[in-house]
Amino acid sequence: MRRIGARLLQLIPTTVGALLLVFFLMRVLPGDPAAAMLGTNATPQAVADLRSQLGLDKPLLDQFLDYASGLMRLDLGRSLALRTPVTTLLAQSVVPTLLLTFGGTLVSVLVGVPLGVLAALKRRTWLDYLASVGALLGISIPVFVWGVLLLLAFALQWPVLPSAGAGDTPINVGRSLILPSIATGFFQVGLVARITRSSLLSVLANDYVRTARAKGLAPPAVIGRHALRNALIPVLTVIGLNAGTLLGGAVVAETVFTRPGLGRLILDAINARDYPVIQGVMIVSVVLVVLLNLVTDLLYTAADPRVRA
């Protein structure tokens, strides 16, 4: 518990700094949000009214105090386009995005780890080179290209899986997650495979693996019980470090597959110049990245006793 508390304390300066940056990004950069929201044909009076409604006519310090007190009360204002509290919109969108991020991670691990293990065990054979080329190809194909290819194949050519929406029953939720998860996860498969390969090769050179082999343990047991458990620790770390990229991938996949979530929410808010919602999504995405990093830290600590020592 003390360790978790210490980690949380370490995260505070970064999170507070990021929340400050969100505030300044929305207010200090050139361009008037109210004018941008209303378009070029807006009257000066309409712009002034909206500025007043958004609190943009107040001094910067007062605006900051409003922002900070709103954050404390989890009140991020109301959406200008939908007239709904921003926190309600965020609460509706976070779960589908987290589900998709989790689905993408699962795909990258389920495909990347076996690919990396195969490449390490068959080092310098055609299988290794094939896995390496596949990994490189994976990180070179962006999420939206994967998405379009998957849509073409499994939603238009052979319509076996839903191409849009997030599903209403648990089975449909699962079915609607498959294609977007593959699109999000395949971009990370290459990374996971490469790290698994290099990490497993490092572990296989250790004395305890040689000892396990020397005492007559079967190769699958040596790999599964002794080597892979330690080799997967760096994989876990890199997945955690990549939390931001994974969230970004989920945002794009939501657009391609017309799924609800933070991606669709921010994109619609950007198109409507709905600044309170944009600000809310930025805050939530920072908090999610920081929390995902924290979870990775804790899992890493749990998996590697040397860190606890």
Added chain:
Amino acid sequence: MALLGNPAVMICAFFAVVLALLALAVPMLPLPDPTGQSVIFRLKPPSPEHLLGTDRLGRDILSRVLWGARLALLVGVGVVAFSGLLGTLLGVVAGYFRSWPSVLILRLTDIFLAFPPLILAMVTVTVLGNNLLTVVLAISVGIVPRFVRLTRGTILSIRERDYVEAARAIGASAPRIIWSHVLLNAVDPLIVLCTLLIPTAILTEALLSFLGLGITEPTPTWGNMINSGQIVLREAPWLTFFPGAAIVLTVLAFNLLGDFIRDSLDPSVREAGPAGVQLPVERPSTGQSIRISWHALRAEGLRPSTPRSSRRQGC
């Protein structure tokens, strides 16, 4: 001349050079106007008149893909040049001088790294407006911190070396030491990072255009071409296929070239081989030191922690 012994890298280098030449020469090539519309030639499949077909407005896909290449490379090189210069400058200050500017730069770097890079780019481009310059700036916001971290890490290890101590002892000024002794020895990892970040910048630009936030129609970009082709995916898949293939091949070529340059310039990777070694590195969010392979470091654009910080963390 290891390049000549590696056919895959040779092909990638050839592809990158041809693409760059085509992108430079595209205004002089005998191609239709990329924005010129024609009702008669709407959604024509590839043919001798239009080698890659036409889109919904009758515009020539080949011409648009090549003009898109010009923009993609401009963004790739622009982002890396801008982020490289700014990030290196900040990294030098953070690594060489141990005072409040160093702490401030590091904290700011941590803060920017806490944002998903795509969301940061989306919001920046929304606030600043969407043209070539703002797209370069928006993508750079997420990339500058990676240059800062790399430069700082490299400089922290170089500044303690004997030849730097010697230069300091004979009274060389800080700018002279930084330029002649520190920075010149930190160039190799920076070149590697530049090569690896060009495809990242190209991909991010394509993503922004795909989402309708980057450079918009009628200016052709690979991302907005895929976006508009998505509507007629079943009837005219070539609208999506050719710009998609252009993105994949370009990013693949630069990734392979980046790997090759890294292997050629970085002795630790050469010596460690594919098996790699586990090196300590600081987590951006917490400053905690973890052990990680070289491949993971490369993928994240990170550098190992310095011996000083490793000792502090008990590694």
